[in-house]
Amino acid sequence: MLGLEKKDFALLLIVAAMVVFAPFILNPFPEGSSLAQMFNAGYPDLMQRFAIFGILVIGFNILFGLTGYLSFGHAAFLGAGSYAAVWMFKLVGYDIIPAILLAILISGLFSLLVGYVSLRRSGIYFSILTLALAQMMFNMAYSVLGNPSSGYNLTNGETGLQVYNSDPQIFLSAAGPNFPNLLGFSMRSETHLLIGNWDFTLNAGYYLSGLLLLISFYISIRIFRSPFGLMLRAVKSNQQRLHYTGLNTRPYTLAAFVISGMYAGLAGGLLACMDPLAGAERMHWTASGEIVIMSILGGVGTLIGPILGAGFNEYFKNILSKINDSVLHEWMAFLPDGFENIMVTLIHPFVGKGWHLTLGLLFMAVIIFLPGGLVEGGQRIGKLFRREKANTSSAETTPSRETE
Amino acid sequence: MDAIILQILNGLDKGSAYALIALGLTLIFGTLGVVNFAHGALFVIGAFCAVTLNRIFSISFETIDPTKTDFLGNPATIKTTYLEHWFGPDIAAWMTDWSVPLAILLAIPVMLLVGVIMERGLIKHFYKRPHADQILVTFGLAIVLQEVIKFFYGANPIQMAPPEVFIGTMDLGILLGFEANAIAYPYWRMVYFLFSALVIGAVFAFLQFTTFGMVVRAGMVDRETVGLLGIDIDKRFTITFAIAATVAGIAGVMYTPITPPTYDIGVELLVLSFVVVVVGGMGSLPGAVLAGFLLGIVESFASMNEVKNIFPGIDQIIVYLMAIIVILVRPRGLMGRKGVMED
Numbered sequence: 028m029l030g031l032e033k034k035d036f037a038l039l040l041i042v043a044a045m046v047v048f049a050p051f052i053l054n055p056f057p058e059g060s061s062l063a064q065m066f067n068a069g070y071p072d073l074m075q076r077f078a079i080f081g082i083l084v085i086g087f088n089i090l091f092g093l094t095g096y097l098s099f100g101h102a103a104f105l106g107a108g109s110y111a112a113v114w115m116f117k118l119v120g121y122d123i124i125p126a127i128l129l130a131i132l133i134s135g136l137f138s139l140l141v142g143y144v145s146l147r148r149s150g151i152y153f154s155i156l157t158l159a160l161a162q163m164m165f166n167m168a169y170s171v172l173g174n175p176s177s178g179y180n181l182t183n184g185e186t187g188l189q190v191y192n193s194d195p196q197i198f199l200s201a202a203g204p205n206f207p208n209l210l211g212f213s214m215r216s217e218t219h220l221l222i223g224n225w226d227f228t229l230n231a232g233y234y235l236s237g238l239l240l241l242i243s244f245y246i247s248i249r250i251f252r253s254p255f256g257l258m259l260r261a262v263k264s265n266q267q268r269l270h271y272t273g274l275n276t277r278p279y280t281l282a283a284f285v286i287s288g289m290y291a292g293l294a295g296g297l298l299a300c301m302d303p304l305a306g307a308e309r310m311h312w313t314a315s316g317e318i319v320i321m322s323i324l325g326g327v328g329t330l331i332g333p334i335l336g337a338g339f340n341e342y343f344k345n346i347l348s349k350i351n352d353s354v355l356h357e358w359m360a361f362l363p364d365g366f367e368n369i370m371v372t373l374i375h376p377f378v379g380k381g382w383h384l385t386l387g388l389l390f391m392a393v394i395i396f397l398p399g400g401l402v403e404g405g406q407r408i409g410k411l412f413r414r415e416k417a418n419t420s421s422a423e424t425t426p427s428r429e430t431e
Numbered sequence: 432m433d434a435i436i437l438q439i440l441n442g443l444d445k446g447s448a449y450a451l452i453a454l455g456l457t458l459i460f461g462t463l464g465v466v467n468f469a470h471g472a473l474f475v476i477g478a479f480c481a482v483t484l485n486r487i488f489s490i491s492f493e494t495i496d497p498t499k500t501d502f503l504g505n506p507a508t509i510k511t512t513y514l515e516h517w518f519g520p521d522i523a524a525w526m527t528d529w530s531v532p533l534a535i536l537l538a539i540p541v542m543l544l545v546g547v548i549m550e551r552g553l554i555k556h557f558y559k560r561p562h563a564d565q566i567l568v569t570f571g572l573a574i575v576l577q578e579v580i581k582f583f584y585g586a587n588p589i590q591m592a593p594p595e596v597f598i599g600t601m602d603l604g605i606l607l608g609f610e611a612n613a614i615a616y617p618y619w620r621m622v623y624f625l626f627s628a629l630v631i632g633a634v635f636a637f638l639q640f641t642t643f644g645m646v647v648r649a650g651m652v653d654r655e656t657v658g659l660l661g662i663d664i665d666k667r668f669t670i671t672f673a674i675a676a677t678v679a680g681i682a683g684v685m686y687t688p689i690t691p692p693t694y695d696i697g698v699e700l701l702v703l704s705f706v707v708v709v710v711g712g713m714g715s716l717p718g719a720v721l722a723g724f725l726l727g728i729v730e731s732f733a734s735m736n737e738v739k740n741i742f743p744g745i746d747q748i749i750v751y752l753m754a755i756i757v758i759l760v761r762p763r764g765l766m767g768r769k770g771v772m773e774d
Binding site: 091095097144147148150151152154155156158159160162163166167169170171172174312313316319320323376381383384386387388390391394395398 | 466553556560561562563564566567568570571572574575578579582698702705706708709713743744747748751752754755758759762
């Protein structure tokens with residue numbers, strides 16, 4: 028189906044089902060309960076982030092997962108995409124199609140430039156080069172190009188780029204919504220579905236991001252299974268041998284780099300569509316680091332890994348930052364008082380404002396013990412169960428993570 | 432002329448910080464082959480050793496002074512620091528004043544310990560893993576260390592004062608025959624430069640003139656052969672790692688009066704230090720020092736107003752531009768050996 032093998036098509040269907048039913052799956056607790064406050068993630072803002080960061084990490088995985096080139100500068104393309112989209116809102120109007128197209132184009136161009144320079148080196152040098160180039164872009168966006176008094180204020184510096192009433196917006200129709208929209212259909216519009224005590228929100232912006240996530244996912248499957256994808260894997264496993272056979276690998280790696288840059292641009296453009304605002308902090312290299320973290324958490328080089336990683340990261344970031352001391356006290360209420368206080372004090376550094384610490388520790392644990400991320404974890408658990416059923420060891424078809 | 436000298440001087444103190452961090456990074460890369468993304472965090476740990484010592488010095492206890500009363504008529508309480516109680520007021524005042532330099536004495540054992548624990552506990556297990564994994568695990572460690580510091584010390588910058596003798600600026604202009612106040616240079620920055628020159632010299636002397644240093648240098652060239660000669664090279668490399676951590680740490684201690692430390696200063700410095708290492712040549716110690724000072728001076732020249740009027744914003748990107756040019760034109764860096772990490 029759709030030019031996919033049966034197994035891949037099934038995977039695509041699963042992801043499609045996840046995307047369609049996410050507002051329901053992520054809202055398992057009825058409205059008003061304390062658990063709903065904490066664990067429900069079915070609200071538009073967060074779901075949009077799931078989908079958008081999913082797209083971003085899928086793109087990153089095409090570069091890092093297939094070729095093994097670890098880029099530490101992908102957030103710069105995300106930021107460039109956001110700026111491009113907001114500029115389109117400012118100049119043309121709130122239609123998102125030109126905004127997203129320009130976002131993809133601009134980040135494609137930037138990634139072509141950065142890729143052309145940094146792909147001349149591999150390994151650590153490549154990582155450092157992408158890091159330096161991205162940090163340079165961040166610095167420029169933050170200072171030179173963002174100085175309101177200069178004649179070339181492209182990014183509006185610290186304040187961030189946003190749409191003002193005085194902007195031209197030449198194609199803005201008076202009747203259309205005053206918010207990014209697709210053919211008059213605002214990204215903010217939503218329908219509430221009340222079933223019993225449950226309140227499900229179906230949001231236009233989320234479903235658009237979800238649809239684009241599915242398309243991106245489909246393209247990434249096709250790339251993974253194509254001769255081009257095989258070539259990229261060959262680069263990862265032994266680039267030297269490819270050179271010996273007289274093959275120039277750079278066009279392939281550059282293509283992968285630009286594709287992943289365009290994915291980042293799409294994600295950046297979408298972020299701007301959901302909230303027409305772009306700031307330089309999106310481009311900082313620690314944001315690039317977070318992209319790497321997401322892809323590692325999910326599982327590098329696997330198809331489903333990036334989506335899992337992005338979702339996992341965003342979900343836990345959300346939950347952990349919501350837990351505060353009073354919530355902890357509520358949870359530990361069944362313990363004797365003194366013990367309760369000790370437990371709360373012990374857990375306190377890891378939640379609320381300290382969520383960064385928890386995710387950092389988790390990330391380290393994954394790198395150390397589970398280099399294949401959540402996907403490998405799932406496979407190991409699956410293997411355990413299968414071993415109990417049949418003693419004969421069957422050939423494992425799922426690819427494990429190759430080492431360089 | 433005086434403006435040029437001033438910019439060179441301004442570049443020196445920043446260049447010293449770059450050089451010290453890059454020296455440690457290179458030492459680690461040259462011996463263990465690991466790119467340490469947590470090196471910036473080590474600098475921060477050092478800086479917060481100074482903050483900690485300052486706080487320890489101000490721990491006090493209260494005594495009731497029966498001769499005085501406060502405005503409510505109760506006996507007044509007087510806070511006395513333990514320092515004053517133990518050493519008397521004169522020495523206590525001196526120690527508080529000199530708390531930043533004294534913090535080096537605290538930072539050295541702490542950083543050595545941190546270095547050994549880091550190498551033995553974590554990085555050792557990553558020698559056989561791909562470079563990407565080494566980068567990622569040290570990156571994760573950097574996040575964790577940074578957050579731990581944030582938990583204990585908060586997110587706000589903490590002002591630290593240099594010893595009173597070094598507050599103020601020195602008028603170098605008069606010494607060199609220019610007008611007064613043409614070249615004014617803060618004393619502490621000069622101290623920082625001299626200090627870093629001393630540390631760099633000490634590290635080089637250690638590697639050059641001691642048997643231990645000789646073994647380490649041999650190990651950098653050919654680890655296996657040194658191992659075959661019956662030398663426990665792993666142990667030496669662990670100590671080298673600890674030394675590199677210490678260099679970063681004391682660089683952090685002395686930097687506190689220049690920039691008030693926050694938990695995330697390491698992040699910014701780290702990227703620049705990588706650039707320095709790349710420009711100097713991966714694995715070349717003199718290259719790291721040279722490139723550190725060079726980039727520091729170039730950066731300060733680029734931030735002159737005359738230059739900025741011609742190329743707006745050049746000060747923000749000059750360092751990265753230089754790195755890109757160097758990597759494209761001379762991949763091994765200014766002083767890198769041929770064939771080391773050139774692909």
